[in-house]
Amino acid sequence: MSRIIVVGAGINGVTAAIELKTRGHNVVLVDPGPLPHPLAASTDISKAVRRAYGADEDYTALAERSIKLWRKWNEEFGVELYREVGVMFVRGQEMKTGDFECESFKLLKRRGHKIERMNSPQLWNRFPAWNPKLYQDGVLELEAGYAESGRVVATLVGRAKSLGIELREGARFLRLDEGDDRVKGIVLDDGQRIAGDSVVMAVGAWTPYLLSFTKKFFRANGQPVFHLKPRQPELFAPERFPVFGADITTTGYYGFPLNRDGVVKIANHGPGREMSPESPKRAVTVEDKGNLHEFLSSTFPLLADAPIVHTRVCMYCDTHDGHFWIAPDPEREGLVIAAGDCGHGFKFAPILGEIIADAVEGKDNTLLAKFRWRPDVRAGSGTDVARFQGNL
Secondary structure (H helix, E strand, O other), X not given: OOEEEEEOOOHHHHHHHHHHHHOOOEEEEEEOOOOOOOOOOOOOOOEEEOOOEXXXXXXXXXXXXXXXXXXXXXXXXXXXXXXXXXXXXXEOOOOOOOOHHHHHHHHHHHOOOOEEEOOOHHHHOOOOOOOOOOOOEEEEEOOOEEEOHHHHHHHHHHHHHHOOOEEEEOOOEEEEEEEOOXXXXXXXXXXXXXXXXXXXXXXXXXXXXXXXXXXXXXXXXXEEEEEEOOOOHHHHOHHHOOEEEEOHHHXXXXXXXXOOOOOEEEEEOOOOEEOOOOOOOOOOOHHHHHHHHHHHHHHOHHHOOOOEEEEEEEEEEEOOOOOOEEEEOOOOEOEEEEEOOOOOOHHHHHHHHHHHHHHHHOOOOHHHHHOOOOOOOOOOXXXXXXXXXOOO
């Protein structure tokens, strides 16, 4: 039985720890806490869960499997962690070949999913909060929705404890403990050493700051997030306001329906601002608020004067090509890095642990070729057409 140290108890780390424990390993899960960590990308109230990925069949297939497992998690945990309210990607002009929305529509239709094309006034009548004059076309994925991200992480941390995983909450990683041409464990900031046969670094946007040698392939970017309290909440209920991307390749804006606390979340999936997750500049700016108001005034006029009850900056751990980085370090035996979620990783929570555990054990997994160690990938080579290009 191997002793494996997993650093970071966000969605990558906690799912990896659970999977490795179920495979018979002795697992130590290390996180500075509190859990869910308030600064982690895994926290907040919601993350989109959808199959729409343009023409990318790998991610679409991965999402198909993931959604099935989200439904099983709801049953297994007895809590509605995943809410299937639909996901809609729309644009201001008619869809054309090459568009994210058009390619998503074609691929989802070919794979037999329940979708609707949003290209008629009759369809838009169902969503009265929208300004239908701005949006002419798109795809509505009916069997998709969102996960209540903070609740998911808290639930999984509870599962980890129940399985007997050793949780070191309140322990802060300082550096790798290296020697004899391999990683032997980690050193905490109080000088304590934790020995292990393998170390999994699953620290998200902290990666380039805790492991300085990764700065050449990772960048931490902050994206503005807003929670609003609509004055006409009934128009933003899930049946009338699905998860959405509003001409996302142009505006960057996406959002979620009214949650259990009466909050609508609107966020941006754009270039972001490079910063440390613990930077004092990690705050929504006046410019961010101005951009949001401009977007709301045109797209959702009824939200334009809604009170903003909370803001945060969600941290992305970006790679140059927009793909995950789940791979052993070829120069440091015993080290696996599981990062690079690029703002689209949480939806795959039910299968992330399996992929990471396969990387630790050296097992075959076709996805590991896509998520391999690839320091040669050049900046601006991303394929995520739902995000601004050339910004890394």
